[in-house]
Amino acid sequence: MAIRWYKRLFLKIFVTVWLTSFLVIALTAFVIGHLSEQRRDRDVFSARVLGQAELLIDRYERDGRLPSPKEWRRYHDDDHKEPRFFPTRVQITEVKTGLVIFGHDNIREYRNPLVFNVLSDTGREYQVVAETRIRPDLAAKLFGFFLSVQVVLLMVVAGIAALLISLMVVRPVNRLRQYTRDLYNGDLSARTDDDLSRRGDEIGELSREFNRMAEYVEQTLQSNTHLLQDVSHELRAPLARLQMAAGLAGQKMSEADQHFIERINQECERINRLIDEILSLSRLEQMEVSDQSFELTRVIDTLVEDFRFSAPDHPLEWAPVNYRIRGNPALLERALSNILGNAVKHTPADTGIVISAEQTAGNVLIRVKDRGPGLTPEQLDKMFKPFVRFTGQQNGYGLGLSIAQRAVQLLGGTLSAQSQPGEGLELLLVFPRI
Incomplete structure (x- = not known):
């Protein structure tokens, strides 16, 4: 089953790493920048207040009077260009006499007050209290930050880091998946390459475990194949003797x-x-897998003629095509022969069989469809397993389609089936296109 693009491990790792690293770096940069700007604004505000206080004190000592806060704001129009650095409420008090020379507000109502002690040129000491109202617009600042060039650079850097991490994890996993698929498709010699098996991390350990598993599977299957061959050959001799003894006994027994x-x-x-x-199944593993190409029509035409002669009650439809595939033609002949034999065996007389071939994107597709009773989804899942026979099927031993599937796999193709009960069975043979 094909993995949907949004469920792929590469995409999940890439998005997770990219988004996490980008947010962490961006928010860290924003917070540090915000705190740094707050400190700078506070220093600028303190310097502005101190400068204004010194001007007020100097004017007070020179003239003996000070303007009101409203007059002071009108007098310093240029301060309105940066209103966040202009103190809205200021109080200046002479320390020695306790006289408030500027501002008459209750300093207890000041928010975030700044307190300074100023020593004038005449030697008098004054206390300056200013209300701090530096409140930058965080929403606007955050919006502007994420539209800045720095954020674009952060996105690019985070994307590169996420891509590298994703490739480091996903590429070896995909290679292991390909080796696993090769093993499943019958290549018992499939082993991981040295680059994977020499790695010192978990992926390297997994590749070494895969090699051990593949070695065990190969040895087990080869042992089973040799056992089947040996047992089958050993059964032939007593079976022949049993048939001979039955013939001799039949000569001495009455007709009843x-x-x-x-x-x-x-x-x-x-x-x-x-x-x-059983011997056919074991001999199939030993057949030579050729790399030469051959014509489909040459193999299928011969099979069609044979089945039209041996099974005339099952009409065969076949339209020759000019397609070629690569491999041993005997393997395709064995696969199609077992498929057609299975169709003839399990469908009623006068049931037609249709063979067709077509080219798809990169593949050659052969369809074999009968018009029999069909199979249920549960039966489709089990039909290629050895020695599986369904209820009511007494002909054969459940090896024909297993042999056909193995032959198709040795040709580098796949064999699958689709069916609806009452609508016949369709077998699909897919081979790489050359």
Whole structure:
């Protein structure tokens, strides 16, 4: 089953790392910049207040009077260009006498007050209290920050870092997946490359575990294949002796008892056919996988003629095509022969079979469709497993389609099936296009 693009591990890692790193770096930069700007604004505000206070004190000592706060604001129009640095409420008090020479507000109502002690040129000491109202607009500042060039650079840097991390994780995982797929498709020699197996991290450990598993699977399957061959060959001799003994016994028995001999011969023939299929399955693994190309029509035409002769009650439809695939033509012949034999065996007489071929994007697709009763989804999941027979199917031993699937895999293709009950069974053989 193909993975949807938004569920891919690469996309998940990339988005997570990119978004996390970008937000962490951007917010850290914003907070540090905001705190630095607050400190700078406070220093500018303090210097502005101190300068204004010194001017007020100097004028007071010179003239003996001070303007009101409203007159002072009108007098210093240039301060309105930066209103956030202009103290809205200021109080100046002579320390020695406690006289308030400027401002008459209650300093307890000041928000975030700044307190200075100023020593005038005449030697008098004054206390200056100013209300701080530096409140920058965080929303506007944040919006402007995320539209700045710095944020674009942060996004690019975070994207590069996320891409590198994603590739470091996903690329070896994809290579392991390909090796696993090769092993599943029948390449028992599939092993991870040295670059993966020599890694010292978890991926390297996983690749080494995969090699150990593949080695075990190869040895087990080869042992089973050799066992099947040996047992099948060993069964042939006693089976032949049993048939010979049944023939001799039949010569000495009366005609009334001949049905026992016929039953023995029938069972012997079934065992013989089972041995033939087991040997066919084991010999299939030893067939040469050629790299030469061949014409589909040449193989399918021969099979169609054979089945039209051996199964005339199942009409075959086939339109020759000029397609070629790569591999051993005997493997395709074995696969299609078993598929057609299965269709003939499990469909009623006068049921037609249609064979067609077409080219798709990068593939050659062969369809074999019968018009039989079809299979249920549960049966479709099990139909390619060895020795699986469904209820009511007494012909065969459940090896034909397993042999066909293995032959298709050795050709580098895939074999699948689709069906609806009552609408027949369609087998799809897909091969790489050359």
